[in-house]
Amino acid sequence: MDITTQMIKELRAQSGSGIMDCRSALLDCEGNMEKALEFLKEKGLLKAKKKAERATGAGLIEAYIHTAGRIGAMVELNCETDFVARTDEFKELAHCLAMQVTALAPKYISEEDAPEDADIKPEEDCLLLQQYIKDPTRTVKDIITETIAKVGENIKLRRFLRYELGN
Numbered sequence: 001m002d003i004t005t006q007m008i009k010e011l012r013a014q015s016g017s018g019i020m021d022c023r024s025a026l027l028d029c030e031g032n033m034e035k036a037l038e039f040l041k042e043k044g045l046l047k048a049k050k051k052a053e054r055a056t057g058a059g060l061i062e063a064y065i066h067t068a069g070r071i072g073a074m075v076e077l078n079c080e081t082d083f084v085a086r087t088d089e090f091k092e093l094a095h096c097l098a099m100q101v102t103a104l105a106p107k108y109i110s111e112e113d114a115p116e117d118a119d120i121k122p123e124e125d126c127l128l129l130q131q132y133i134k135d136p137t138r139t140v141k142d143i144i145t146e147t148i149a150k151v152g153e154n155i156k157l158r159r160f161l162r163y164e165l166g167n
Contacts (some may be wrong), residue, residue: 003027015040017149034038043149051154058082059158060091064098070165073101080153093147093155096133100140101160102134109157 003026010028011022011033017040029035059078060108077094079085100106106127108114114125122129128141135143148155 004033006131007031007033011040017043041146042156051148051152054154056080056154056156056158058085060085060094060095062091062098064095066102066104071102071163073098073160073162075101075160076158078156078158079151084151084153087151089147089150090155093144096143097127097140097157097160099160100130100133101127104130105162105164106130106160109160127157 003023007026008022010020011026012018012019014033014037015022021040021043022036025036025039026033029039036077047127056078058081059076061074063074063077064072075094075097077090077097081088084090104124107120107125108127110126110128111120111122114120124130128139128144130140132138132140132143144155144157
């Protein structure tokens, strides 16, 4: 099957993967765009798992203040190098996580961070398990994993803080 440049561009736009990865996925999946997209997502998950233990000493702190100025949040997002910390993908992720914290008021990053005796609702109280506000079909953890696959480095959400006027 002939894989056209247009097919590669379309898959790249949907997945954020590299050109050669998109071409290979389309060849392996005989031109089926949906199968190729799923193949690339699985490949991204494997990449993220391999990088999970790598140290994250660089990163940035992002703040988001809601329009009315009554609610805001700050997040510390870490990665392996300053180079990645300056990329648009990383900055966008940090901004979206700060918006997520502002909008849904999680209490913990993950279930492991909650005290053992705490009565929590994981999908509400744990940031990584919450539905992503920009795409409720995915979780915050999914979004971070996809960004790890795109930038090629481990990413960790270190901490967050949410402020609400009067609380």
